[in-house]
Amino acid sequence: MNISDMSSLANFRNLATKIVCVGRNYKDHALELGNAIPMKPMLFVKTVNSFIVEGEPIVAPPGCQNLHQEVELGVVIGKKASKISKSNAMDYIGGYTVALDMTARDFQDEAKKAGAPWFLAKSFDGSCPVGGFIPSSDLQNPHDVELFCKINGKDQQRCRTDVMIFDIPTLLEYTTQFFTLEVGDVVLTGTPAGVTKINSGDVIEFGITGRIESKFLVN
Numbered sequence: 001m002n003i004s005d006m007s008s009l010a011n012f013r014n015l016a017t018k019i020v021c022v023g024r025n026y027k028d029h030a031l032e033l034g035n036a037i038p039m040k041p042m043l044f045v046k047t048v049n050s051f052i053v054e055g056e057p058i059v060a061p062p063g064c065q066n067l068h069q070e071v072e073l074g075v076v077i078g079k080k081a082s083k084i085s086k087s088n089a090m091d092y093i094g095g096y097t098v099a100l101d102m103t104a105r106d107f108q109d110e111a112k113k114a115g116a117p118w119f120l121a122k123s124f125d126g127s128c129p130v131g132g133f134i135p136s137s138d139l140q141n142p143h144d145v146e147l148f149c150k151i152n153g154k155d156q157q158r159c160r161t162d163v164m165i166f167d168i169p170t171l172l173e174y175t176t177q178f179f180t181l182e183v184g185d186v187v188l189t190g191t192p193a194g195v196t197k198i199n200s201g202d203v204i205e206f207g208i209t210g211r212i213e214s215k216f217l218v219n
């Protein structure tokens with residue numbers, strides 16, 4: 001299977017080997033949680049079991065009391081990428097999506113205090129609800145779109161992607177110096193401000209304004 005089979009989200013999910021996430025890539029979000037602005041991209045990873053699609057519920061991990069949503073632009077890799085450079089990084093992109101980096105904020109706070117990894121806070125099963133797919137040929141400039149996230153019909157996050165701290169070529173160059181990105185892998189590019197506590201029964205709608213939108217229910 002290759003990138004041309006990705007028009008269906010089910011195929012796209014089957015292709016992914018990992019979801020690479022960038023943290024603190026929007027200044028306003030770093031500040032809202034009292035975090036420092038990073039000098040270089042900050043990376044973590046979600047397993048493929050975190051990937052869910054519309055129709056599957058969002059479920060908090062056991063013991064979590066403070067589940068947050070983080071809407072993020074996702075870059076879907078279309079060509080195996082290892083040690084690539086900024087100058088041609090965009091050639092490795094098959095398309096774009098929008099996803100929620102669901103975060104057990106209480107688990108993350110505990111891990112931060114202990115200097116421990118964020119894995120449980122970020123990569124529990126179903127922690128990455130993924131929306132539609134836009135082929136790269138249909139989106140000329142991913143740095144010029146608006147992300148949105150509504151909770152129970154009310155705007156919670158809304159931000160243009162041109163204010164990312166590290167742009168997409170920089171993120172792909174940096175990431176692939178350390179590990180290979182495979183076809184179908186998703187790179188989530190960080191969330192803007194507006195993360196908040198999600199409750200059972202909430203309806204979360206998110207997407208790229210005028211392009212893709214999806215709806216997930218919280219169990």
Ligand SMILES: CC(=O)CC(=O)C(=O)O
Nearest residue numbers: 022023024025070190191
């Ligand atoms: C504090 C975080 O959880 C970082 C993160 O995921 C982000 O998108 O920023």
Ligand SMILES: [Mg+2]
Nearest residue numbers: 070101190191
């Ligand atoms: Mg995030």
